[in-house]
Amino acid sequence: MSKQLLRDSLSVRRNLNVNLSELKDDVIAINRVTKVVKGGKNLSFSALVVVGDSRGHAGFGMGKAREVPMAIKKGIEQAKKNLIKLNMKGTTIPHQVTGWYGSAQVLLKPASEGTGVIAGGPVRKVMQVAGITNVLTKSIGTSNPHNVVKATFAALLSLKDVATLRKRAPRRSKKSAPSRHAAVRKTEKDKDKAAGE
Numbered sequence: 039m040s041k042q043l044l045r046d047s048l049s050v051r052r053n054l055n056v057n058l059s060e061l062k063d064d065v066i067a068i069n070r071v072t073k074v075v076k077g078g079k080n081l082s083f084s085a086l087v088v089v090g091d092s093r094g095h096a097g098f099g100m101g102k103a104r105e106v107p108m109a110i111k112k113g114i115e116q117a118k119k120n121l122i123k124l125n126m127k128g129t130t131i132p133h134q135v136t137g138w139y140g141s142a143q144v145l146l147k148p149a150s151e152g153t154g155v156i157a158g159g160p161v162r163k164v165m166q167v168a169g170i171t172n173v174l175t176k177s178i179g180t181s182n183p184h185n186v187v188k189a190t191f192a193a194l195l196s197l198k199d200v201a202t203l204r205k206r207a208p209r210r211s212k213k214s215a216p217s218r219h220a221a222v223r224k225t226e227k228d229k230d231k232a233a234g235e
Contacts, residue, residue: 056091056095057091058118060091061089061090061091061118062089062090062091062092063087063088063089063110063114063117063167064087064088064089064163064166064167065085065086065087065110065113066087066088066098066160066163066183066187067085067086067160067184068083068084068085068086068106068109069083069084069085070082070083071083071084071102081104082102082103082104083102083103083104083105083106083109084101084102084109085100085102085106085109085110085112085113086098086099086100086113086160086183086184086187087099087100087101087110087113087114087116087117088117088163088164088167088187089114089117089118089121089167090121090164090166090167090168090169091167091169092167092168092169093169094123094124094125094126094168094169095121095123095124095168096121096122096124096164096167096191096194097117097118097119097120097121097122098117098120098164098187098188099112099113099114099115099116099117099118099119099120100113100116101114101115101116122191122194122195124170124194124197125197125198125199125200126169126170127148127200128151128172129151129169129170129171129172130148130149130150130170130171130172130173131146131147131148131170131173131194131197132148132197132198132200133148133197133198134146134147134148135193135194135196136193137189137190137191137192137193137194137195138189138192139185139189139192140180140182140185140188140189141179141185142178142179142180142182142185142186142188142189143177143178143179143189144161144175144176144177144186144189144190144192144193145175145176145193146173146174146175146190146193146194147173147174147175148172148173148174149172149173149174150172151172152172153172153173153174154171154172155170155171155172155173155175156173156174156175157173157175157177158175158177159177159181159183159186160177160183160186160187160190161175161177161186161190164187164190164191164194
C-alpha cells in the first residue's frame with residue numbers, strides 16, 4: 039500500500055461504535071528532538087502511540103510537545119481520531135497478508151488457537167491493543183517503529199472479510215481431476231501393451 043493510499047484511508051472519519059473509556063493505549067516510541075535556532079537549541083519530544091479496545095478497533099497517532107506526558111497525550115488524541123475497524127476471524131486474522139510502508143514490510147499470518155502473538159516490538163503492541171491474540175508476524179526491512187507501525191496498519195486495512203473470501207474462492211467441480219498416480223498407472227499400462235506387441 040502506497041503512502042498516499044494509507045494517508046487517504048486513515049484520513050476518512052468513520053463513525054465507529056467504540057466506548058472511549060474502554061480504549062487502552064500503549065506507547066511504542068519516544069524520541070528526543072532538538073531544533074537548532076538562532077538563540078541555541080529547542081528541545082522537544084515526539085511520541086508514537088497506539089490505542090485499541092481489544093475488540094477489533096485500533097488506531098495510531100503521533101504527538102510532539104516540550105514534555106513527554108504532553109506528547110503522549112497528543113498522540114493518544116490523534117490515535118482516537120484514526121481508529122479503524124479490523125476484519126477478524128475469532129481471535130486471529132482471516133488470511134495471510136503483507137503490508138508495506140516505505141522500506142518497512144510486515145507479514146501477518148493467521149494462527150490456531152493457543153499460539154499467542156508471535157511478534158516483535160511495534161507489531162506486538164498493535165496486535166495487543168487490537169485484540170488479535172493468535173497471529174504469526176514477521177517484520178522485514180527497516181526496524182524504524184514509525185514505518186513498521188504504518189506497514190502493520192496497511193496490512194490490517196487490506197484484510198478481507200470472511201464472507202468476501204468465500205465468494206472469491208474458486209468453486210470445485212463435481213468431477214474431480216484424475217490424480218497424478220492414475221496418469222502414471224496409464225503410462226505403465228501403455229508401456230506394457232507396447233512391449234507385448
